[in-house]
Amino acid sequence: MASIKEYLNETANFNRRVEIITEFLNNSSIQLKELISLLEKLFDALKRSNNLINFLKNYSQTFETQMVKMGEELTTIKEKIIAYQTQLSFIEQITKQTRSSTDAIEENAHKFIKLARMITYLAENIEVKAYQARDEGKGLAVIARETYKVAKSSELLFRHFDELLEVIRKNVEPFSSEIDATIKDASASSKDLIDFLSSLKSVSESIELLKKFIRSIEKGSEIFSEVETKINERVKNIQKQLGDALYTVDEISIKSSEITNLSQILYEIYNIVNFQQNINKNPYVSKQLKYLLSENLRILKKINIGTSPSLLPQELLTELHYIINQVNKLYELILNNTGEVENLNSIMNKISGIKMDINQIFSNRSMIIDKIADFKKLLKEQLLIIENLIEVGSKIIAKLKTLAVFSKLEKSHSIQYKELIAPIITEFNQLLIRMTSSFNALESGVAELKTTLSRLDALYLQKDFVHLTLPDFSRIKIFYDDTLRVFETCFLNIKNLKGLINNLDKDNFLLKQHWNVYEEALFGVLNFQSYLQNLLSEKETVPYFVKSQNVFTINLFNDPVTLKPDLKTDATSQQVIVNYSTGLFQFGFGTGVIPGLCDEYTMSEDGREYNLHIREDLKYANGRKLHIEDIKAGILKGLNGPNRNLLEMIAGARDYLQSRDENLLWVKVLDQNRIKIKLEYPYLAFFSSFATNIADPYIDGELPVGIGPFKLLSWDRGKELILEANDFYYEGRPGIDILKFLITVDDDLGYELFKSGELSIYQPGLKFLQRVKQEFPELVITTPELSIQFLCFHCQKPPFNNKLVRQAISYGINVEKFVNDLLFERAIPAKGVFPPSMPVYNKRLGGYKYDPSRSRQLLSQAGFSAGLPDRYPLLVSDTVNSIRRAEFIKSNLNEIGVRVEINPLPWHDFLENCYKGNFLLCLQGWISDTGDPDNFLYPLFHTKSFGYTGNTFFFSNSEIDEMIDNARQIRNIKQRIKYYQEIEEKIIDEAPGVFLFHSLKTIVVRKGVRGFKPHPLSIIRAKYIQSIMSSGNREILSERLGSRFVTV
CATH class of the missing domain: 3.40.190.10 (Periplasmic binding protein-like II)
Known part of the structure; x- marks a missing residue:
């Protein structure tokens, strides 16, 4: 025979089945969302690759024109490099001739100086001999002195001449070396260019490679158009499946919650009415029972058994597999074109390398032209000086020749001392002949140098720079490489897609099983409708x-x-x-x-x-x-x-x-x-x-x-x-x-x-909690309260606007000892915001473990190595328990260099000051209004909740605000819980307060x-x-x- 107890058990069983199927549907909805996300990513990727196809179609003609132009430019450049190479060879000859002329001039100049020095010494000997010849040598002595002066001046003159040649030589050597290096580079580049042009595939062949690639990609474009349409359609289908799944979760969860809660209340009231047998029965309670019976019946009649939602219908699965196959075809097409693209890329890379060599050749050419101009200028300047010296030298030679003639006359006039002076006069004439010969060779060398300068002047080198315009293949390569990367990602997405489809296909089967069990549990509850209707129809028989x-x-x-x-x-x-x-x-x-x-x-x-x-x-x-x-x-x-x-x-x-x-x-x-x-x-x-x-x-x-x-x-x-x-x-x-x-x-x-x-009903304070548990153990009821108590920092006011200070204080309070010493069995130490009795509670949270040394370290990092500088009021309500808790916190904080003064206020004044932000520190608490995680985080930590709404931390963090806003919109329970746990971790790191304990509510009945x-x-x-x-x-x-x- 049916009973209310059995009805309660059936609703509890139904609720468990609903929890199982809603959890299953929530997990499946996550997979459906992931499936939608993968398809959308796939669609975006294919769209990007399709942009490449359109680009290639439009760009191919431009690319072909650029290739033809490049071929023409390369031919022109080749001709110019060959001409330039000829000019450099001519310059090389000139530099060699300059070097040779300079060497010859230098050699003859040295001979001339040597002979001038010998004549100087000889002139001194002639003068001595002249003195020995007495009267016969007087004229010769004059000639000897004059010869000495002239020879000495020529020696000095041509020493300066040697310095001028050194200047020319110093410029000729590096200039000649640079010309040699440039000619070598030009020859090598010219040879590379000629070799490259000879081996380069014709422009038409390169274009054919490009066109072959485009034709292949055009096939992909046709496949893409088909896949694009199918993906768009299937995403809409899957979004509907997702919406159906989430709606089913919402619908059966709400109905299950209603019937479970109403059956529990019905059970309580039924027991009260049933217990009143043989006692003065209260008709109001009987009316409450009638109301609850009718409410239970009304909800049961509203429950629609419905049909099992399908996660992925078979036709949709078939379409998804078709999409996967088509995407794989696209990927194969892209991979098959890799050779053509790499071939074209190799050609363009070689041309790019040649372009750098060409640029270097013409850059060197410009530099050589400048150096030739400098060299010509220097050579002209030095030649002008040398020519002046040659002119003076010519006069010296002429003078010496005259003196030689006079010396011969003196020799002929001498009678007694002729044998004495004759040999030396002969030697002087012989030296002068040699000196004249050297001077003539010197003049010839200077003339050759002048001729070289004239040839250099006649050489014309134009500073024109031939630019090579490369076809912009980089755009093709970049787009292709990007497409290849996209398809590699697509390939991974496809693998994940296959896995998801297989999982959802299995889930379709499991969902049917879960749904069957859910239906059985639902029928088990619905079968009580007639029983409940009979109870509702019963008439009161006991007088009141x-x-x-x-x-x-x-x-x-x-x-x-x-x-x-x-x-x-x-x-x-x-x-x-x-x-x-x-x-x-x-x-x-x-x-x-x-x-x-x-x-x-x-x-x-x-x-x-x-x-x-x-x-x-x-x-x-x-x-x-x-x-x-x-x-x-x-x-x-x-x-x-x-x-x-x-x-x-x-x-x-x-x-x-x-x-x-x-x-x-x-x-x-x-x-x-x-x-x-x-x-x-x-x-x-x-x-x-x-x-x-x-x-x-x-x-x-x-x-x-x-x-x-x-x-x-x-x-x-x-x-x-x-x-x-x-x-x-x-x-x-x-x-x-x-x-x-x-x-x-x-x-x-x-x-x-x-x-x-x-x-x-007695709600005991802390003072009598242990006593009532001892005196009335059977009357005491303890239940976890959805609450959090905390030491609240005013996060907008210094020094508590400093995160490091807040973290330091969080490490500085011994929460475990706080709860054990002050709260006995009325609380659970807190590690975070959410109480342990909530599904969102995160067991992995470590919180802030008591660590005074860490506190002092953080204070030092915050710039307070000696502790905080002032005394800070700690606002509390004026109850004995609140003041005791404040004293514990004061003692703990004093150990880390944070001094507080306890400021107790009457309850209403305390709350007003907290809401208005008239504090630095306060002991506060929060009891949830709804039991939902949002009802902890939004009112306590969102910027919009300052003051009376709940955020008495006056804590503001834009990232956390955004996350809280996002969390409110999540419909999937599993995802929602995970996201709220992530937000809680960020809040704990920011330490807007020290989370102390979650209360256990004790009531004596x-x-x-x-x-x-x-x-x-x-x-x-x-x-x-x-x-x-x-x-x-x-x-x-x-x-x-x-x-x-x-x-x-």
Whole structure:
């Protein structure tokens, strides 16, 4: 026989099957995305190669013209080089002649100087002999002295002559060497050029190579056109398959979450009603049971079994294999043309090398022309001087000849001493003959040098430079090489493509198996419809006797900051708001979402468009009817409040926030019960945003009026808040008549109230945590809270705007000891932002391990080798526990040279100062609104979330902002988790704060309390709670599902 317990088990089994198939579809959707990406890359690559084909077609004619022109230029250059080579040979002859003439002149000049010196010595001897001849030698003595003077002057004159020849020789030698080298280079280049032209394939043959390549590529162009069309079509098909897969994931995940959460609540309420046998039965709880039965039935009837989505239909697989084969054909065509391209490239490389040689020849030619001009100028200058010297020398010779004649006359006149002077006079005449001969040879050499200069003057060398225009084959080569590289990449992509196609083909088979199991689990749940319908049809038989009011009391540590849903920023406010207000959706016992004011909805396949149907005849707690415009007004309030980030993905939200023009916001009222919302991008946690109460409709006032299970009656600040059951609540009036929240700032008061029986649920402070665990172990419930507590740096203010300083402090706090010494069993040390109970939690994170020496090292790198220079206020709330935690941090930081002063403030003042940025350091915390990773990172670390929205770090990093924005738009759960983990790692490296611990929520629940389950979002909802007493007012202890950890 069916039972609620069995129904709960079946929904749990169904949920597990949904998790399996959604994980499978998420993994497959990643592969489909990768397949689309590979096809798009392939298409882009083929398009690039097609551009090459079009380029070659258009360029071939130009290339052919350039090849013909190049051939003509090479012939002209060859002729010019041969002519130039002839001219250089002539110059070489001239330089040799110059060198020869210079050598001859030098030799004769040396002879002349030597003979002049001998005549000088002889003149001295003649003078001596003349003195010996006495009167007969007087005339000869005069001649001897004159000869000495003339010979001596000629010797000195021709020594200068030798210096002039040395100048000519120094210029002739290097000039001659350069001419020789140039002639050698020109000859070699000319020979290479002639050899190259002889071996070069004709221009027509080269063009034929090019045309053959183009014809081959044109075939590829035809293949490309076909493949292009097919890829475009198939990408669209696969995108549809991807959209179908993601839509299926969204659809069955939402439905599974709804039915799982509703079945859990149904089970709790059913147990309460069932437990009330033989006890004063509360009809309100029975009505709640009826409502939950009808909600479960309504959701079950909405679930469409549908058909298994196909990842890759067979015809699509066939088309993909065809595309692969065609791309391989293209690749083969490209590879087959490599020889032709390399052949052409080799020819052009040789021509390019020859061009460099040609350029060098004409460059040298220009240089030689300049050097010849310089040499001619120098030779002319030196010849002019030499000619002047020759002219003087000629006069000297003439004078010496005259003196020789006179010496002969003196010899003939001598009688007595003729034998004495005759030999020496003869010697003088002989030397003069030799000297005259040398001088004549010298004159002849100078004449030859002058003739050489005339021949050099007659030589004409033109400074023309013949340019060789090379066909621009580099463009062809670059495009071809690029195409080859692209196709090599394509080849790798094809291999990956094959692997993906094979995997997806296998996944098609596995998906059918998973879908069959999913359908079985779904049928297992749907089979309970008749059972649930029978329970719904049962009539109440047990009478209800009204006694006293059923009052339920919970303690809070502080007053709420606000009671308005759209303005809330703290967990205490939410504790109250969630009990008097309801949104379009609401949370189940975990972070799963169930219907709220919205009972029906449809979602577009791309996840960006929602049609929401609002329940009929909804009323506020004062009896006033809810209008559809109130729903839109609630959304507008939420967008104008500090939690706007939860709704900013609505299309037009940013424009609305700038202009306050409601028409820009894509929230459209369709009729009295329907509203349509469009999003800028698909956002997985969109329904969760509405479950946070920030967009709830309510009637404004000092005590706002909502559509929740309770109605606010009074608020005595610092003492208590009182709510009463809402008779107009659409789920049915709660079983509790009065719900009280007592403000117990002093933990002693809370403990005493619980011991005395005045508290139904006690939230103990740290002081009494161990005591209540010892005194009431069976009443204590502990559950992980989706929260993070941290030491917050103001990242805009020095010195905490320095990343190194922030990292230093992160290493300087012993988080493990902090948690062990101060929090006992109420927390888990944090290594990052996300709590361990979330799927996004990264076990690999190392965080900042306590390392004071590393802290001091980082401070030194930041320029604070002696520690930070000032004392820095540490802002905390004025509770004993907060101050103790601050003292621990102060002590740790003092050890690394960071001095802080603790500044405790009352709760509200503390929060205001944090939100406004009036601090340098503060101890803060964050409890998630939705349990989604975005609800940690966007409000805490995005630049747009400064202040009240949550970013009290005032941390701003454009790269992290962009990553957070991108993460919000990811639809695949697996990819989304991975990306959020990457963002978390970057945030930890930036160290905007020291992440201290994740709280464990401890609650003490009195015996006899039924229907309570601790919530990971740290909310206590009283609408399903019952406090059951026996007729003798004896508390009854019963099993509570709430003692188990909640899956989030």
